[in-house]
Amino acid sequence: MGMKHSKKHLSHNGERTMGNDVLTSKIKKIARDDVEIKVYYVDSIGNEITQSTTIKGHYLDKLEIPWKEIPGYVLSSVTNFQQTFIPNSDGIYLVYANQLSAPVIVYHRNLDGNLISDPQYLVGDLNRKFETKPLEEADHFLVHAPKDHNGQFTSQVQEQEYVYNVLPLKNYHINKDLFIETQNNVNVYNQPLSNAPLDKTLPYGTSWKIYKAMKETYNGTIWYNLGGNTWIPSTESITTKVIKQTSPRQDLLNSPLAETANNISYTYSVIDSMDINKSVRILYYKDQFITAWKTPYGDMDNTRFRGGQSVFVNKIVQLDNYSVWAELKDGYYIESKYLNL
Template sequence: MNLINLLQSLLKWRPKKIASQSSSHVHKPVAEQEPIHQAPQSSQNQPVAPASQDETTPLVIMPTQSRFSTVTIHYIDHHRVPLRPTMTLTGEVGTVLDLPWLKFAGYYLAAITNLKQHFPEENTTIWLFYKPQLAAPVMVLHQNLEGGLLIKPQFLSGALNERYQANPLEGGANFVHHISANQTGRFTTKTQFVHFKYDPLNLKHSDAPKQRFIELLESTNTYQQPSEEALTASRLPKHAVWKIYSRAITPSGKQWFNLGSFWISPTRYQLHATNPKGSDETYQVPKFTYRYAVVKTTSLNLSASLNNSTVTFWQAPYDHPTTYQVMPKTRVVIKQVVILDNQSRWCQLKTGQWLMEGLLTLN
């Protein structure tokens, strides 16, 4: 290569344009350049639009989740014994709690513990206490055979529908003649009566004999009860015929006959199957309009005399009285005798009129 070619090649390697560059455009080294800030990209590499100064970012409201609580209810009696299985209610906190007010036969709601009107924030328990409802009492009457009280009435009390049992007097069980059917039972809303009737003589009672009529073969005393101590002022005449309603025998073997209004223990008598002096007609006692009820009726055909010259006759016991002046010892015929529940004794005459037994003398 000649000298001219060498110079030309050197001139081509250093062009003039490079030498004329301004210092204001000098590039910094790559290591000294400032970092380039780029907008972050989403995970899905979607482009992010620049926010406008006229637009506001919307507020996102998340839905509130409902909260619930439970209420456990216990229904128990005064001994804390459950009256039914426990009840559990569930509801949204703050909503109305509709408490079931349950009723139980024989009990009333006496107290409530931890009562709530709304479902609370936390689970809770409510206690309902019930007490027994008192029932009407049971009156126990201890009486003799005539219905008289041996002691003051006893009263049994308890809760409604609770069971009761009435007992005879202490030491008197061997002398009980009759006990009403309701000796045991349950307390109710109505007062009940239990009757114990005692026979202090320890008699053996029985029904009337098959020959139900007795003819007295001698004048015979009468008694209010089968006891020698209960003698009355009346005396039955010889050959009087009476109907027997029951009889009793003492431990010594003495026999007593119940004639309805009184008792007799004759030594001389004769029994008949029918009434030898009349028919065995059963007279019907009228249904009295007054407040007293008939306890016992005795039909008979017996002569008697009036004790007074002034006598009050009645259309029925205690009904429409009429007073008459009569001859002393006026004779009348008794058709039947009734005993009322106030223990008064009335005689109906064959004329249909009524008068109290105390105004007559049987003979």
């Protein structure tokens, strides 16, 4: 009886092995090409500050974390950081800290480098976008603008500059009989364009003669000169009016109290007067001068009185606008509010 020979496979060292067809039917290749990982964007106490993201990739492939710039925040740490796609049921946490941005300062200058308006300070959340613009009222004078007027707020102060071909002031023609009348207690300045008012204000309800005027070319503000180094802008609570003045002689003839108000030339009538006949002190600023008037609200004289100086007052007179003036021994007038009567 013949022997049946079963077919056997030998390994390279002569050992017997099972057929490959048996192995392939029982073993499956492990292939992980569907790894999903969730990325969270949270603040320091774990609150989500923007929508999470799910990323997918093949097992062990390189993982690129989707970083985000979030306005008002800066990335401070990463939890569960990984560089390849391996299963991670917890996810990756990008932790952001709240942070304020530095301001963007915008300057508006003329060709001489002088500011024609106050600097603008733009503020916003960190990484948020900003845009700067030229002054609307001076846009047609613009000769230079920042190369890029758009940007993002950062932790560093940024500066931008606009330059205009414009004279800050020009002469402004006024009527020779123009006065201002105060509608409130108003600030005055020692020169046009000044940002620092003088210590004292002009009182409510008083009238002041205007001697000349300057106009800001980029916004139309008019600066009125009230004599010496005293200026008031049209932005204050004032109105202007033309008051025709007559000669001193005519005023004396028209005044019902002419005998007690020598040289009053303004059209207001004198309603009261009182003899003083004593020496008093100028209360105005020590480093400045008070203007001497030939007549109240009339012509100014080149004579000046320094703050702290003593002057002799003959009498005081009150006009029908309720302003009170002191008649000095030398014939000049100054307002009584500047004296320690």
